Amino acid sequence: MTETSHTVAPRQERVDATQIRAVAERLIAQVERVIVGKREVIEQIVVALLCEGHVLIEDVPGIGKTMLARAMATALGGQFGRVQFTPDLLPTDITGSLVFDPRTTEFVYREGPIITNVLLADEINRAGPRTQAALLEAMEERQVSVERQRIMLPRPFFVLATQNPVELEGTFPLPEAQLDRFFLRTAIGYPGREDERRMLRRFRADQPLATVEPVTNPEEILALIAQVRHVYIGEVVETYLLDLVRRTRDHEQLELGASPRAALALARAAQATAAVAGRDFCLPDDVRALAPVVLSHRLVPTAQADLRGVDTAQIVAAIIADTPVPAEEPEPGAKVPAPPANGATEPAGER
Secondary structure, eight states, X not given: OOXXXXXXXXXXXXXXXXXXXXXXXXXXXXXXXXXXXXXXXXXXXXXHHHTTOOEEEEOOTTSSHHHHHHHHHHHXXXXXXXXXXXXXXXXXXXXXXXXXXXXXXXXEEEEOTTSSSEEEEETGGGSOHHHHHHHHHHHHHSEEEETTXXXXXXSSOEEEEEEOSSOOTTOOOOOHHHHTTSSEEEOOOOOOHHXXXXXXXXXXXXXXXXXXXXXXXXXXXXXXXXXXXXXXXXHHHHHHHHHHHHHHHSOTTEEEOOOHHHHHHHHHHHHHHHHHTTOSBOOHHHHHHHHHHHHGGGOEEOHHHHHTTOOHHHHHHHHHHHSOOOOOOOOTTOOOOOXXXXXXXXXXXXX
């Protein structure tokens, strides 16, 4: 009989959570020059970046999706590309193609907009399935296929895809298997009244995007990504995460629960959230904070729930509310960040 072990893998090298927090704060501060009053959304995107994941933003036009992507690319010190998806867009319009060079009498590869660090895939659901599949291959495999050639993408490679949830005519909805490729799904939402007033005054006479400066570089981000993988997840937090995921599979209002890929994504999101908060260990609050945006787009409601207008975000919120939160003590010698200065709000999980 095979004996099953329930012990957690031994902790690996120490993580410089102070450095990760400092870089994350610099990135957030630069993006907040352009996107006003949306720190939580910006933090979610930074978390996805540190996990080498991709983000789907479902929101109405004019909210600032393009501005956010451009500001993030500038702050990263990397390249930025944008593709406006339309029904007649071809896969080669994204990946690039082979072009005949009469000087050498050979076909040479001409790069497409996907050869970049940050790619804005605007209205991804307006393109046909073949074009969507070309992008999703690049997202998952970090490469593109052109004829018989494989071209590796630069790292970090980060996709911000958008969908308009209001206008659905002439669109090709992403199937569940493709939605599962996105690390998280979020929405920017309308700004509050005072935030919108600040935005009006800031944009009235100036273009804040011109004030965004590079505060890091792709090489440093890759080093931070490697460190985030070593943030400690204790057995208590791990069990709590698995409880949340498994409850989605047995929920009466869900036809399809969270996949193992979703569980892994949630674990990595918790690690990055802890690191951005300046800790090298995870708390249950790190799992709770990201579970709605990491899990909801990966679930399929039953027909009855759909008819009653119950969406997956509500179901995930109910599961989180019904699942007991354990008390997790940091590992001896773990790094606990100092309280924020100047009365700043504490990151989630530090209260």
